[in-house]
Amino acid sequence: MVTMQDVAARANVSIATVSFVVNGTKPVSQQTRERITKAIEELGYRRNAMARALASRKSRTIALIYPLLEHHNHHSFVASAAAAAEEREYHLVLWPIHSGNATAEIASLVQTGMADGVLLMEVQLEDERVNYLQQAKAPFALIGRTRELTGIDYVDIDFEHSTETAIERLAALGHTNIALVIEDFSRTPLAQYSPPVRVEEVFRTVMSTKRLSGTVFRVSHDTSAMMSLADDILGTDPETTAIIAMHDEAALALVMALPERGMQIPQDISIVGIASATTIGAVMHPPLTTYEAPGAALGRLAAEALIARLEGGGGPPTQVLVPCPPHLGASVGPAPSQARIEAKAEAADSP
């Protein structure tokens, strides 16, 4: 292995000078700089990351606590966080969590010097990991939000805005009975996973403010729940004319199942996805109207916020809500006329 020592020897300078040009730490005369650069190239020198980390007490690595869930968005979080880190000459290490290492091991990444800071995702409203990191004084940033946020760096999807916009759009089209479909995490380690909770809260608030009638359906990730969802919705409230789905597979299941029950999309019922992946919705018939989850933006912003904190010292926290860009499909239309509804009901009564 080629060391700075070797480079220094070949360029007839001290090891310190080599360090200066490698890191740009101090000005070095044009002459010697060139000699050193030349020596570096001839020898194929690369500075040792571990030695550097030890001496500088900075690993230039951030850790991403890796998700339990298998979600479309997760890939883009990770990819964009890694890309953003790389651009700033940081590395991104993945730390998978499981029941065995849930909380205590997270701060240890920083305590062992493996990582300078931690990126947390799948944040719950009350998240003990956050408390732990704070108490351990480990720098961190959230992709997501806890209930209490003072002084915390976070980046999250603006679920509130998306939900509200979706409702308003549907209401403007005459819909008064709207169902919300969210994922059910109640029997998982992510029981308090914040997105569905927040969206449900906003949904209830906005619906009642607007004096609209709405029902919330929690769908677990098992297939049969999704298969029966259409019947559940129509059974619970036959007047439902629009569905907001924060659950891509469920949305797909609905698009497949509703027409089979005589409900044409969007003539009889409208569907809109929020915080969705676009790839699936785009190939449905009709193409799904969605508010896309801005996964890539999130990962990047979070990584940048964390690195800024690591390098910048104690500025004000980054607290960003990223909106979901709308994708116009053809799954949303005006609420069906009363005549159409009655015709349908009659047809259903006398088959």
Next chain:
Amino acid sequence: MVTMQDVAARANVSIATVSFVVNGTKPVSQQTRERITKAIEELGYRRNAMARALASRKSRTIALIYPLLEHHNHHSFVASAAAAAEEREYHLVLWPIHSGNATAEIASLVQTGMADGVLLMEVQLEDERVNYLQQAKAPFALIGRTRELTGIDYVDIDFEHSTETAIERLAALGHTNIALVIEDFSRTPLAQYSPPVRVEEVFRTVMSTKRLSGTVFRVSHDTSAMMSLADDILGTDPETTAIIAMHDEAALALVMALPERGMQIPQDISIVGIASATTIGAVMHPPLTTYEAPGAALGRLAAEALIARLEGGGGPPTQVLVPCPPHLGASVGPAPSQARIEAKAEAADSP
């Protein structure tokens, strides 16, 4: 920060002895071991990863060259590789690739001591990165395969077997005109991405051996290509009674589009997915019959193979093909009778 020095002082031993008990390097008397363990706990000592890496010349980190593509499988590769690494007390760092750092930067992860070895995915049939890693003597393992494989550690999906099995199953059901749908990477950096190439090769071979008639459709990731796919297939060969799709979105598009063209699944046409994610297929109507891509197994095996190589020295290479577990849906049935086909043709002729 608490160092070994501090622990040694408190336990009245030398720093070396502390190291012995922390790493289990050498036997230590019950007594002093306990004193040391106690001191460690009281002080909250954690050994510094960077110092350890420097002194031992091992970072206990492996790098995963992170994919360009957004694929369902990728999440499980990554998650399982990270989990397998963690179990062996390794870390997994992600290294995103892009045109700017395509080849040269990969070996540098090892050369800078950041990682002890590299995990490569999205492998192409001829992959310069592999040559480069070999020449740089950087330990690596592949998730995927190159053409030339002597001495290379790799783990891949057994595409050949899945393809052959799918064809045989369809042939046994009387299908003689089978279409293959694969992803089109020809205009991307992954032009030589090996899975579709291999599958196409096997498809052509097996089909001609069995004297069956087949057409290959390459579908790019843009939506319009998927939307028109059903028409493409029926237009090219109206006799097609079965489709093998190695492309989840395309499969979905087909399941949505074919019935609209009067082709019932599976009465008129069968669809089977290979190397698929199961989540989407399961909620289709009818549920898709698939051979699931064993993503989690792959990531884990590859990480294990690499770590074994790093620690075990020079044993024979790990070379594993993992089969795709079949998932029975309801999208495959017997080839339609001639009578049914003729009835259909007549109906189409005189609308």
Next chain:
DNA sequence: TTGTAGGCGTTATCAT
């Protein structure tokens, strides 16, 4: 502008 030298916290060799 360049050099000297003392860490950084471990590992690992060689004594004892």
Next chain:
DNA sequence: ATGATAACGCCTACAA
């Protein structure tokens, strides 16, 4: 069974 001590390769005051 334990201890001393020289690396490991680099950073960074401090000096020159």
